[in-house]
Each structure stands twice: as C-alpha cells, then as structure tokens.
Amino acid sequence: MAEQHEYATAVDDYLTRAYDGDRRRALLDHGGWDPGLAAEAADLGWYALAVPEDRGGLGASLSDLGAVFEQYGRHLVIGPQLENSLLPALVEGVEADGKGVPAALVDPGAGDGSGDLGTVALTGERLTGSVGAVRFAAQADRFVVLAGEAVCLVDAVAPGVHVEALDSADPATAFARVELDAVVPDRVLTGDGRVPALSAWARLLLACELSGLARGALERTVEHVGQREQFGRPIGSFQAVQHIAADMHARSTGLHNLCLAAVADAAGASPAELDLLAWTAKAHAAEAAVAVCEDAIQLHGGMGFTTESDVSWYYRRALALRGWYGDEVELRQRVGAALLDGGRRT
Structure with missing residues (x-):
C-alpha cells in the first residue's frame, strides 16, 4: 500500500x-x-x-x-x-x-454490452472480423486482439489489417475502426484466463480513473464557489450550494474508498471474485463520477458548459468512460445474476 x-x-x-x-x-x-x-x-x-x-x-x-x-x-x-x-x-x-x-486492445466486448462493436473469430491460424471502435488503433504499432478465449498479437501493418480513424466524442481518446481480413497473428496465447483478466483489470483501472475525474471536478468546484461572489459574498457561503458540494464530496470520497479497496482485494481474488469486484467498482464509478461532474457544472453556472472551464472537460471524459466496458445498468445486472447464481449453488 x-x-x-x-x-x-x-x-x-x-x-x-x-x-x-x-x-x-x-x-x-x-x-x-x-x-x-x-x-x-x-x-x-x-x-x-x-x-x-x-x-x-x-x-x-x-x-x-x-x-x-x-x-x-x-x-x-x-x-x-x-x-x-x-x-x-x-x-x-x-x-x-x-x-x-501504444499497443491497441482490439476487444469486441469493450463497449456497453450491446454487442454493437463487432466480432472477431480465430479460425485455424487466421483472424477475421471487425471492431467498430478501438482506442488508439491508428497510433498503435501492434494489436492485442481478443478472439473468444484467445489473445492474438498482430502487427499493425500486417497483410489484411485495415484501420480507419474515427471522430471521437471522448476528448482524451482517439478511436479507429479495425477490420481483420484473414490475418495471420504473430502469436496466439490461450488458457490461463487471460481474456477475462484483461477485461476485469480494464474495468478496475477505468473505475479508478473515473474516481480521479470526480475528485478533480470536486476540487475545481470548491475553488470556484470559494471565489465566485454574489450579493457581496462567496456563493460557497450559501446553504443550498453547501448541500450540493457536500453531496459531491460524499460521492467522491465513497468512490475513492471503494476503488482502492477493490484493487487491493483483486490481487488475491479468484477469477469469479475478480469479475465481481470489477463489475461492482465500474458500475458505481460510472454513476458516481458522472453525478459529481453534473453537480460541478451546476455550481459553475453557464460557464461550466464552456471549454474554457475544466469541469466541462471532466464531464465529457466521465460520460465517455461511463459506458466503456459496461455502464452501471449493464454491470449491476451482471452483479445481480452472479449473486443469484452463487446463492442457488449454496
């Protein structure tokens, strides 16, 4: 620690x-x-x-x-x-x-669970399929492609690899579409639970990043309400503003504690326990971080929507990460299903 x-x-x-x-x-x-x-x-x-x-x-x-x-x-x-x-x-x-x-992670399951990102299949020694949104694919020199339970390493300029850069609503991430047409990977790794481990740790680390976004938005809001004056005094002295700021602090602190506890417990977790920790942390982070950023914009007033204000960037980033590897709705369903399944087995 x-x-x-x-x-x-x-x-x-x-x-x-x-x-x-x-x-x-x-x-x-x-x-x-x-x-x-x-x-x-x-x-x-x-x-x-x-x-x-x-x-x-x-x-x-x-x-x-x-x-x-x-x-x-x-x-x-x-x-x-x-x-x-x-x-x-x-x-x-x-x-x-x-x-x-970077190496780009070509994962059809990285979206919100709807399956709209695409599919990739490893048939014999060749990869075929497409993924509609891959982070930093156009900047990568190699791809880590998840195909079922296989992790395939592919050179970004290998024959059959096609990359198309996309516009991105996420201000901190570049996206591209990746198509694989009978691509022969340089290496194929199977077994040892690599694919679920990659997904679980991606969720945990994204939850921690969302926690940081909430904290950053809170810090800038506290600074703003302490400086911005109305009726001859800082708006942070008004009770209604204090209530909102207190709720932001509670959400941010709770999320921080949950994320650090989850990553600490993940170190010795079984695969099933790791999934449950990751789903729980990412679900709460997806909801809490966006809520904190929305309150931050409210307390900044109209300027909170402008690009000159940091909180607008925090909000856009939180919205972008909210659905990556599942939002709170999808992941809570997974948590509930896992708990119910575990209860039936005992």
Whole structure:
C-alpha cells in the first residue's frame, strides 16, 4: 500500500509541474493523442510499473496502478494510459515501448454490452472480423486482439489489417475502426484466463480513473464557489450550494474508498471474485463520477458548459468512460445474476 501511494505521489507531482491547465486544455481540444506526452510518460517509467522485473519492468502489482490511475483522472491526462500500462503487464510479447507508442486492445466486448462493436473469430491460424471502435488503433504499432478465449498479437501493418480513424466524442481518446481480413497473428496465447483478466483489470483501472475525474471536478468546484461572489459574498457561503458540494464530496470520497479497496482485494481474488469486484467498482464509478461532474457544472453556472472551464472537460471524459466496458445498468445486472447464481449453488 505504501508503494502504491509513492507511485501516485510521483505521478501527481510531475503532472502538477508539467501538465498545467493551458497544456491540458490544448491537448484535450486536439484529438486525445500527443506523442510527446506519451514519450514523457514512457521515459518516466509509468508504463513499466506493473511489468515484471524479469521483463525489464519495475515489478509493481496491478493493484499498485489503482492510485496512479486516480491521478490520471484527476489531472485529465490524455492518451493510452490503460493500454500502455495493462497490456505489457498481462500479455507476454507486448513490451512497454520506450517512446510510448501504444499497443491497441482490439476487444469486441469493450463497449456497453450491446454487442454493437463487432466480432472477431480465430479460425485455424487466421483472424477475421471487425471492431467498430478501438482506442488508439491508428497510433498503435501492434494489436492485442481478443478472439473468444484467445489473445492474438498482430502487427499493425500486417497483410489484411485495415484501420480507419474515427471522430471521437471522448476528448482524451482517439478511436479507429479495425477490420481483420484473414490475418495471420504473430502469436496466439490461450488458457490461463487471460481474456477475462484483461477485461476485469480494464474495468478496475477505468473505475479508478473515473474516481480521479470526480475528485478533480470536486476540487475545481470548491475553488470556484470559494471565489465566485454574489450579493457581496462567496456563493460557497450559501446553504443550498453547501448541500450540493457536500453531496459531491460524499460521492467522491465513497468512490475513492471503494476503488482502492477493490484493487487491493483483486490481487488475491479468484477469477469469479475478480469479475465481481470489477463489475461492482465500474458500475458505481460510472454513476458516481458522472453525478459529481453534473453537480460541478451546476455550481459553475453557464460557464461550466464552456471549454474554457475544466469541469466541462471532466464531464465529457466521465460520460465517455461511463459506458466503456459496461455502464452501471449493464454491470449491476451482471452483479445481480452472479449473486443469484452463487446463492442457488449454496
């Protein structure tokens, strides 16, 4: 736990110095990808945190990434933090790139559970299918493709790979459509529960990032209501404003505690327990972070909707992450089904 907070403090200190409001807003307004920032993060060793030492990483646990991802959310960091942190840690053959060039996770199940992202099948030695939204696919030099229970490593320029960049409503993420036409993967990994583990840890780390978004929106709102004056005094002195701010603090603090507890428990969890932890944390984060950001906009008034205000960017980012790997509606249904199934077995 101490190391987890040391890593998070180091990330916070750097972002406070080098990722100020002007730089953050400029990058958020230009597509969600900046090779310079990705290279900085790689040079600082952020992407190698959870990579085993025998593969050149720092050997931290995936649980240690929870507090780090909260800082990514709190500072509204753009880029492939999830892919560059998670894939080298869990997938043999994917290394933490020294310049921050990402591997893209081609996962048909990454959406909201509706199945609209597409399908991918591994037939014999060839991959066929398409996924309609893949994070940072156009910037990646390799793909990690999930096909059933197989994890397939594919060169981004391999024959049969087609990538089409898409417009993105997420200010911190670039998206593309990926089509695979009888592609021969460089490597196929099966067994050991890699596919569900990737999905579960993606949900946990996104929940932590949403927690950071809630905290960042709260901090900026507290600062605003302490400075903004009406009727000769700060609006933060009005009881109605205080009630909303108190609700924001309660949601943010509760989400923070839940996320850190979930990633800590995940370290020794069975596959079924890991799924349940991930569904629970992501479901609550999807709802709580958006609610905090909505209250932040309300307390900022009309300026809260403008791009000059940070809270508008927090809100847009929270909405984008809300449905990625399931929103609160879908994931609560999964939690309920799992608990009912467990009750029937006992």
